[in-house]
Structure formats: C-alpha cells, structure tokens
Amino acid sequence: xxxxxxxxxxxxRKEGQNVTLSCEQNxxxxxxxxxxxxxxxxLRLIYYSQIVNDFQKGDIAEGxxxxxxxxESFPLTVTSAQKNPTAFYLCASKTxxxxxxxxxxxxxxxxxx
Amino acid sequence: AQxxxxxxxxxxxxxxxxxxxDCTYDTSDPxxxxxxxxxxxxxxxIFLIYQxxxxxxxxxxGRYSLNFQKARKSANLVISASQxxxxxxxxxxMGLPYNTDKLIFGTGTRLQxxx
Numbered sequence: 567x568x569x570x571x572x573x574x575x576x577x578x579r580k581e582g583q584n585v586t587l588s589c590e591q592n593x594x595x596x597x598x599x600x601x602x603x604x605x606x607x608x609l610r611l612i613y614y615s616q617i618v619n620d621f622q623k624g625d626i627a628e629g630x631x632x633x634x635x636x637x638e639s640f641p642l643t644v645t646s647a648q649k650n651p652t653a654f655y656l657c658a659s660k661t662x663x664x665x666x667x668x669x670x671x672x673x674x675x676x677x678x679x
Numbered sequence: 680a681q682x683x684x685x686x687x688x689x690x691x692x693x694x695x696x697x698x699x700x701d702c703t704y705d706t707s708d709p710x711x712x713x714x715x716x717x718x719x720x721x722x723x724x725i726f727l728i729y730q731x732x733x734x735x736x737x738x739x740x741g742r743y744s745l746n747f748q749k750a751r752k753s754a755n756l757v758i759s760a761s762q763x764x765x766x767x768x769x770x771x772x773m774g775l776p777y778n779t780d781k782l783i784f785g786t787g788t789r790l791q792x793x794x
Contacts, residue, residue: 667714673722
C-alpha cells in the first residue's frame with residue numbers, strides 16, 4: 567500500500583541532544599513537508615521541499631534542519647538550538663500542482679526530558 | 680497577511696444530526712484553495728474536501744460539503760448524518776497561490792458526537 571511512514575512514533579531525548587525524525591513516502595510525490603503541532607494549535611510549517619536536493623524554510627525553521635537526497639525521504643533533525651522542541655511532528659507529501667491535497671504520515675511525538 | 684480563523688474551539692452534535700464547523704479566511708489574492716482535514720485522536724491528518732476560489736459550485740464529498748461564501752470569505756464544513764466516528768479535531772486550511780505549495784492552518788475545532 568502506498569503511503570507515508572514516520573518513525574519513531576514516540577521519541578524521548580535529553581536536553582542538548584540532536585535527534586532525527588524519519589519520513590518516507592512511496593507515493594512518488596515531488597513535494598514533502600514538515601509541520602509542528604502544539605496542543606490547542608494548528609499546524610505550523612517548519613521546512614518544505616519541492617524537488618530533490620532543494621528545500622525551503624517555513625515559518626518556524628530556527629533550530630531545525632532537513633535534507634532531501636532522495637525523492638522518497640525527507641528527514642528532519644531537531645537540533646539543540648531549538649528552544650522548545652517538545653511537540654507533535656507531522657510529515658506530509660503531495661504531487662505537483664498548486665492545489666492538490668497533502669497526504670500526511672502518522673506523526674512523531676517528541677518529548678524533551 | 681493570509682490567515683485562517685476557526686472560532687469554535689469545541690462543538691457537540693447528536694448522532695445522525697448535521698453539524699456546521701465554521702472557517703473564515705483572509706487573503707487579498709484572488710486565487711486560493713481551501714481544504715478541510717480531520718485529525719482523530721491517533722494524530723494522523725485525513726483530507727476531507729477541497730474548494731477552489733474559482734469553483735462555481737460548493738464542493739461535496741459523501742457526507743461532507745463545503746458552504747463556500749466568497750464575499751464573506753467563509754468556507755464552512757457541513758457534516759450530515761453525524762456518526763460517532765466523526766468525533767475528532769477538524770482543521771481548515773488555505774493553499775497559497777503561485778505554486779508555493781504551502782498550507783496555512785486554523786487552530787481547529789474539536790467535534791464530539793454523542794449517541
């Protein structure tokens with residue numbers, strides 16, 4: 567079945583450690599996205615990529631980094647520079663075209679201890 | 680600046696009844712797309728329905744319909760014949776034009792369906 571996978575589902579890290587969240591899709595989508603969701607809030611865009619080897623900052627990119635070496639994969643690294651990293655992280659992808667819907671993965675819940 | 684506003688933090692509806700979830704948007708661009716997503720307690724976002732700014736008719740997808748009032752800048756989601764499985768968070772989102780491929784989300788409405 568085609569879809570988006572994110573791993574792990576739950577992640578715990580100590581303050582000062584970098585951590586990488588995985589996102590893989592087999593939908594052959596060109597564009598991929600990372601969002602952050604805090605309790606009681608909507609989704610905020612961290613980074614997005616419309617093509618391999620290229621990506622753009624979203625609204626809250628500080629303290630995060632990404633790479634897009636393969637079409638299927640768009641990992642997100644939460645660095646120690648991110649001041650408040652505890653949140654729910656969602657990855658999404660879509661085909662080209664301005665208004666095609668985004669398909670989402672199941673999310674990763676990151677908790678900083 | 681583009682913005683999505685959902686003013687209802689929570690809504691209750693009885694099973695089999697219809698419910699309307701409100702969404703207003705703000706943009707000065709004539710070209711945009713409006714989306715509704717459902718987020719169950721599992722966390723995954725599920726696409727429900729889409730409305731383009733130039734679409735003449737309101738979008739419908741099964742029990743979901745979008746009440747699009749362009750002059751009022753509103754795009755309310757109507758769920759007919761509510762089911763217990765409809766209990767979830769619902770998010771309205773706007774797609775930006777010119778192929779930036781980004782979505783702006785509202786803060787969501789929590790819908791609870793009771794028997």
